[in-house]
Amino acid sequence: MMGPRQVAQGALFYEFSIEEFVPKDHPLRGIDRFLDLSSVRPLLAPSYSSHGRPSIDPELMIRMLLLGYCQGIRSERRLCEEVHVNLAYRWFCKLDLADPVPDHSTFSKNRHGRFRESGVFRHLFxxxxxxxxxxxxxxxxxxxxxxxxxxxxxxxxxxxxxxxxxxxxxxxxxxxxxxxxxxxxxxxxxxxxxxxxxxxxxxxxxxxxxxxxxxxxxxxxxxxxxxxxxxxxxxxxxxxxxxxxxxxxxxxxxxxxxxxxxxxxxxxxDTGYGSAEILGWLVEERRIAPHIPVWDKSKRTDGTFSRDDFNYDPLADRYTCPAGKTLEKSRRNFTKPRATNVSKDGLIRYRASKQDCDGCALKAKCCPTQPARKVLRSVHEAARDIARDIRKTDAYMTSFIQxxxxxxxxxxxxxxxxxxxxxxxxxxxxxxxxxxxxxxxxxxxxxxxxxxxxxx
Structure with missing residues (x-):
């Protein structure tokens, strides 16, 4: 038979525990196990006055902020409403059934003052x-x-x-x-x-x-x-x-x-981190292997020789063109030696002899619009070469997937x-x-x- 109509009746006394109403496998229980805010109060203590009316517990506000990010709640006004009605949220914020929820405006007041000045969010991370x-x-x-x-x-x-x-x-x-x-x-x-x-x-x-x-x-x-x-x-x-x-x-x-x-x-x-400066910093200063594609724009698309067609000799510090001629950093002796051959953009220019280029049969494919060929080499080219060699390995493919x-x-x-x-x-x-x-x-x-x- 049909049971009696359910009518809400207020009882005089309740025996209630939020701990019993939150499931043991609730995601917030796992998060709470690793959330230690014991160092928050000492960190924020200099930002509070030693007298006056007691403030809202800063641990409560930080727990509520983290709750909003963990649950994808963007609005702090809605966050306060959710904490007010959700037992699991109250349990996570250490609020009892009768404890009031802070007003949403409290977060803005503390955010622009105590929280940012003390660096509490970096400390929490x-x-x-x-x-x-x-x-x-x-x-x-x-x-x-x-x-x-x-x-x-x-x-x-x-x-x-x-x-x-x-x-x-x-x-x-x-x-x-x-x-x-x-x-x-x-x-x-x-x-x-x-x-x-x-x-x-x-x-x-x-x-x-x-x-x-x-x-x-x-x-x-x-x-x-x-x-x-x-x-x-x-x-x-x-x-x-x-x-x-x-x-x-x-x-x-x-x-x-x-x-x-x-x-x-x-x-x-990715390639955005493959510039010569960052690769040189990683290899030469930090000794970190760069599993990064090289940012390289030396490849020519007009049919002429690219820089890859020139062979570099690290011992002699010079390039050799496809015709067998050399490209040097300097082709004459100066009375006062130059301090450096590096330009402001971190490039070294290697130049061929005009006499060699004028009589070369490959000039049309090398430098048809210039009197002699020039090749640019970065001061961090050795680090770029290391990154190119790493890209040919199986370890790079693993890194690409990771x-x-x-x-x-x-x-x-x-x-x-x-x-x-x-x-x-x-x-x-x-x-x-x-x-x-x-x-x-x-x-x-x-x-x-x-x-x-x-x-x-």
């Missing part, structure tokens, strides 16, 4: 990374580096022409951060090229069409990943410019070595972490979002791969 190292998830032998475009939180149709400049009456926190980073090689000083448009709400975001489609304002998030189990070992925000991204790779390699003593045997990347792990992390970042578009503005906002997102990705990996110890 490194704490979780140290946990990954302790659990054996970081091999430290092979690192992969890559960058991904994240559209800025700016109207793409309301950019100001860079020739006109920003309005003089414009004032904002994002503008102040933009002015602070004009001399930073990862932002304003990354290139002398002036973008076509500047966003008035986020001037540090770069107008770019690097993805091949319509141009838009964007930042680049740079990941350095240990390729064994795809753990993020460092993260850095830059503008989407190749020199800025290669600079971020250098900074991340040095920072990981200084903080954790990790130095990879090889670095895996590089997809970095791209998968970017896909995970945009689909599950919810960072398909920037939510905050300015370089500091980008730094906060990228660090919290990378921390959330490492926490999720820890919870997935490290089993919970069996209690006896």
């Amino acid at each position: 490194e704490t979780v990374l140290q946990c990954c190292i302790d659990e054996g998830l970081v091999g430290g032998d092979s690192f992969g580096v890559d960058a991904s475009l994240i559209p800025a939180n700016a109207n793409q149709t309301r950019g100001v022409d860079s020739k006109e400049g920003l309005p003089l009456e414009l004032t904002s926190r994002a503008l102040d951060e933009y002015l602070e980073t004009l001399d930073d090689a990862a932002f304003g000083a990354s290139t002398k090229a002036v973008p076509k448009y500047i966003s008035p709400v986020d001037p540090a975001a770069r107008w770019t069409g690097a993805d091949g489609g319509a141009a838009f304002f964007a930042y680049s998030t740079n990941y350095m990943v240990d390729l064994d189990i795809a753990v993020i070992v460092d993260v850095e925000p830059t503008v989407p410019i190749r020199p800025a991204e290669t600079l971020a790779a250098r900074r991340m390699i040095d920072r990981v070595h200084d903080r954790f003593g990790l130095k990879p045997d090889k670095l895996v990347g 590089r997809r792990k970095v791209e998968m992390l970017f896909a995970h970042l945009k689909r599950y972490i919810g960072l398909s578009m920037m939510r905050l503005r300015g370089p500091k906002g980008a730094n906060e979002q990228f660090q919290l997102a990378a921390t959330a990705q490492n926490l999720r990996k820890l919870a997935k791969l490290v089993p919970e110890p069996v209690q006896t």
Whole structure:
């Protein structure tokens, strides 16, 4: 028979425990096992007054922020609503059933003050990374580096022409951060090229069409990943410019070595990291094998001889052309020897004799429009040759396949972490979002791969 109608009746007393209502296999339980915030309060203590009304627990706010990134909740207003009604979220944030949830405006107040000044988000990322190292998830032998475009939180149709400049009456926190980073090689000083448009709400975001489609304002998030189990070992925000991204790779390699003593045997990347400067830095200064395609534009397409057709003799330091003639750096003795033959762009010019070229039968295929042939060689050409030799090995093919792990992390970042578009503005906002997102990705990996110890 049909049972009686269910009518809600308020009881006078309840015996309730949130711990019993959260399933043992809930993903947040695995994340909570590796989230240690015991060092947060001492780090933030100088930012709080010794008297006055007690503040909201900073550990609570950081737990809520991490929860938003782990669950892909972009809005802090919605995050507060979800924590208010979801028992698992309350349990993760250490809130009892009757405890109030902080107002969403509290996050902005602390973000622009205590959190950014103390560097708590970088500290949190490194704490979780140290946990990954302790659990054996970081091999430290092979690192992969890559960058991904994240559209800025700016109207793409309301950019100001860079020739006109920003309005003089414009004032904002994002503008102040933009002015602070004009001399930073990862932002304003990354290139002398002036973008076509500047966003008035986020001037540090770069107008770019690097993805091949319509141009838009964007930042680049740079990941350095240990390729064994795809753990993020460092993260850095830059503008989407190749020199800025290669600079971020250098900074991340040095920072990981200084903080954790990790130095990879090889670095895996795409052609964007194959310039002569970065290859020379990796091979000559850091002794890291570059599993990177060489950025080379010496190949000619007009039917004339390319630089590869000339043989280089490292002992004599000269080239030999297909006709058997030599190309020298200098063909006469100077009374006052020249200090260097290297140009400002880091290239050495090897010249053939005009007399040899005039009577050569191969001049039409070598230098038909020039009196004599010249060959340019980078000062880091030896490092480029090492990268070319590595590309011919089977180890490079393995690295080529492993590089997809970095791209998968970017896909995970945009689909599950919810960072398909920037939510905050300015370089500091980008730094906060990228660090919290990378921390959330490492926490999720820890919870997935490290089993919970069996209690006896």
